[in-house]
Amino acid sequence: MFLTNIQAFKQLGDLLRNPQWVEETFAETISRQYRENSWFTPEHCRHALFAIGQMLSAGALEAYYARYQDIAPNKAPRRRIAVISAGNIPLAAFHDFFCILVGGNDYQGKLSSQDKLLLPALAQELERIEPQFAQRISFVERIADFDAVIATGSNNSARYFEYYFGKYPHILRKNRNSVAILDGSETESELRALANDIYLYFGLGCRSVSKLFVPENYDFDPFLQILTQTSQPIALHHQFNNNLEYQKAIHLMNKITYLDAGTFLLVENPSYASPIGMLHYEYYNDIASVNQQLAEDRELLQCTVSKNPHIDNAEPFGHAQTPTLTDYPDGIDILDFTWRIPSSPPSPDA
Numbered sequence: 001m002f003l004t005n006i007q008a009f010k011q012l013g014d015l016l017r018n019p020q021w022v023e024e025t026f027a028e029t030i031s032r033q034y035r036e037n038s039w040f041t042p043e044h045c046r047h048a049l050f051a052i053g054q055m056l057s058a059g060a061l062e063a064y065y066a067r068y069q070d071i072a073p074n075k076a077p078r079r080r081i082a083v084i085s086a087g088n089i090p091l092a093a094f095h096d097f098f099c100i101l102v103g104g105n106d107y108q109g110k111l112s113s114q115d116k117l118l119l120p121a122l123a124q125e126l127e128r129i130e131p132q133f134a135q136r137i138s139f140v141e142r143i144a145d146f147d148a149v150i151a152t153g154s155n156n157s158a159r160y161f162e163y164y165f166g167k168y169p170h171i172l173r174k175n176r177n178s179v180a181i182l183d184g185s186e187t188e189s190e191l192r193a194l195a196n197d198i199y200l201y202f203g204l205g206c207r208s209v210s211k212l213f214v215p216e217n218y219d220f221d222p223f224l225q226i227l228t229q230t231s232q233p234i235a236l237h238h239q240f241n242n243n244l245e246y247q248k249a250i251h252l253m254n255k256i257t258y259l260d261a262g263t264f265l266l267v268e269n270p271s272y273a274s275p276i277g278m279l280h281y282e283y284y285n286d287i288a289s290v291n292q293q294l295a296e297d298r299e300l301l302q303c304t305v306s307k308n309p310h311i312d313n314a315e316p317f318g319h320a321q322t323p324t325l326t327d328y329p330d331g332i333d334i335l336d337f338t339w340r341i342p343s344s345p346p347s348p349d350a
Contacts, residue, residue, distance in 0.1 A: 002072045005102040006065050008130035013056025015125065016049050029121040033090070037114045038239060040090050044201055045118060048090035051322050052122075056098075064325045068335060072103075079341050080106040082146035084161070085119075086153060086173075087112025089201040093119050096150050098325070099334035101126075106136045110143050148341045152329070169341045173330055176206040177272040178303035178320055181213045181290055181311050182223075190307060191226045193318025197305055198279060199231040199263065200321045202240050206302040206329070207320045210274040212266075212281040213290050220259055220266065228262040235263045244277035272300055287311065302329065 015021050023046075030045045054060075081100045085093035092115060100107045111119060120139050127134045143149070148169040151161040158174040165172065180194055197209045214220075234240050240263075247265055251258050259266035261279075269280040284290045287310045294304060295312070303323075306314040328334055 016053030079147040082143035084151035087114030176302035181306035197320035231263040
C-alpha cells in the first residue's frame with residue numbers, strides 16, 4: 001500500500017512540473033479561486049502547484065520511501081483523519097493530504113473558505129491516476145466519524161481546537177513565523193533569494209520571512225534596492241497596497257522610524273510577526289546570542305534561513321517557500337503520527 005501510494009504521487013508530480021499541463025488542467029480553477037479570494041493570484045496559485053511538483057520529484061519520493069520503509073506498518077488499521085486547514089496561502093493543506101494518503105489512511109478535509117478549490121481539483125487528478133483514492137478522499141463542511149484530527153489556525157482558534165478535539169489523537173497548530181539571519185556578506189543572488197522568501201504569497205505564509213536579524217551597523221541599502229526591484233509585481237495588488245499605505249500612515253502619525261523599500265516597510269521591532277506590507281528587524285552583537293534566542297523561541301518559529309554556518313538548522317536563502325516532504329509544520333512528523341493512532345480512539349460522546 002505504501003509503495004503503491006508513492007508511485008501515484010510520483011505520477012502526479014511529473015504532471016505538475018509540466019507548465020502546459022498545469023495551465024490546461026487548472027486554468028479555470030485558478031481563475032475561479034482568484035475571483036473568490038483575490039489574495040490568491042494566478043501567479044501564486046501556479047507557483048504553489050509547481051512547488052508541489054518539485055516536492056513530488058522522483059528523487060524526493062525515493063528518499064522519503066527509504067526513510068520510512070523499515071518502520072512502515074505491514075497491516076496497520078486504516079484510519080480516517082480529519083484535517084481542518086488554514087487558508088493563508090494556496091494549497092496550504094497539501095502536506096497533510098499527502099502524508100495521510102501515502103500512509104494508507106483516509107483523508108477527510110474541511111477546507112478554509114479562502115482556499116477551497118485547488119486541493120479538490122488536485123485530488124481529482126490524483127484519483128484519475130489511482131482510482132482507489134476516490135474512496136479515501138472526502139471534502140466536507142463538517143467533520144464527523146474520524147479517528148484523529150489535524151487542525152491549523154491562529155493562536156485564538158487553537159484554544160477552540162483544544163477544547164473540541166483534545167480528547168482525540170491530534171496535531172493542533174498555532175501561528176508561527178520565519179526569520180532570516182544576515183551577517184553582511186550576502187551576495188546579490190542570495191539577497192534576491194531572500195527577497196523571494198519575504199514577498200512570495202504577500203508574506204502570508206508561516207514560512208514567509210517576517211523578521212530579519214542583522215549585525216550592528218548593517219548597511220540596508222543593497223538589500224532595500226533588491227527588495228524594491230524584485231517585489232514590484234505585488235505593488236500592483238490593490239489589497240496589499242491598501243495595507244501598505246495604512247501602515248505608512250500609522251507610522252508617520254506616531255513618528256515611528258521606518259525604512260521604505262517601496263513595497264515593504266522595514267521597522268525595528270522585537271516581534272516575529274509583522275503586519276502585511278511590513279518586515280521587522282532586530283540588531284545583534286554575536287551569533288551565539290541569536291542562536292540562543294531562536295532556541296528559546298523555537299515554538300514560535302517555523303523556518304530559519306541564513307548562510308551563516310553557526311546558525312542551527314538554517315536553510316539556504318530562497319528555500320523558505322519550497323519545503324521538502326520532511327519539512328513538517330511545527331516539526332511534527334505527520335506520517336509517524338498517523339501510524340501511532342490508538343486502535344480505539346474515544347467516541348464522539350466521550
